[in-house]
Amino acid sequence: MDYIVSLVNMFENQDSPYLNPQIYLDNGIIVRRPHSFEKKNVLNFIANNFRDGWCDEVEPAFSHIPCQCFIATTEEGEIIGFAAYDVLRRGMFGPIGTNPEYRGKGVGGALLIECLRGLYNLGFAYGFIGGKNPIAANFYEHYIGAYSSPIPNSDPGVYRYPMKDCHENLYKEKIFNND
Secondary structure: OOEEEEHHHHHHOOOOOOOOOOOEOOOOOEEEOOOHHHHHHHHHHHHHHOOOOHHHHHHHHHHOOOOOEEEEEOOOOOEEEEEEEOOOOOOEEEEEEEOHHHOOOOHHHHHHHHHHHHHHHOOOOEEEEOOOOHHHHHHHHHHHHHHEEEOOOOOOHHHOOOOOOOOHHHHHHHHOOOO
């Protein structure tokens, strides 16, 4: 099921809790856009920790200025999470992933909100979350439940024709290991 998010209500309502950027979290985690020279590190993080194809989805984020991706890092600079927007399809959020050691600490929520803010800043009144699975439903409900609604007849949506073999290993073996 796909979901629609009211970005106007999130970022123009004076009572919204999302008016201020969530860059520095209380636990020393920093949420920011990666620099172009960090592309290799970000894609390696994704390839080594998440599902096939997410590198391919996120890579186009680096062809935009500013980058249409956010990362979460420790104060020491270790990447612990990522999220992208407007990369698979116009107006869509995702993918998103957080290192399991840092889940439940607000990292994913901050990444989600900053990406939705990125869509809003591009001029979108609404954003879309494609293929919101039951496992992630509680996460989205917790952070943006009041601003999102299911889209009827949206299943299977944009992911209806998946390829059997995505090229995640291309990033691990061919590009990044030939330094």
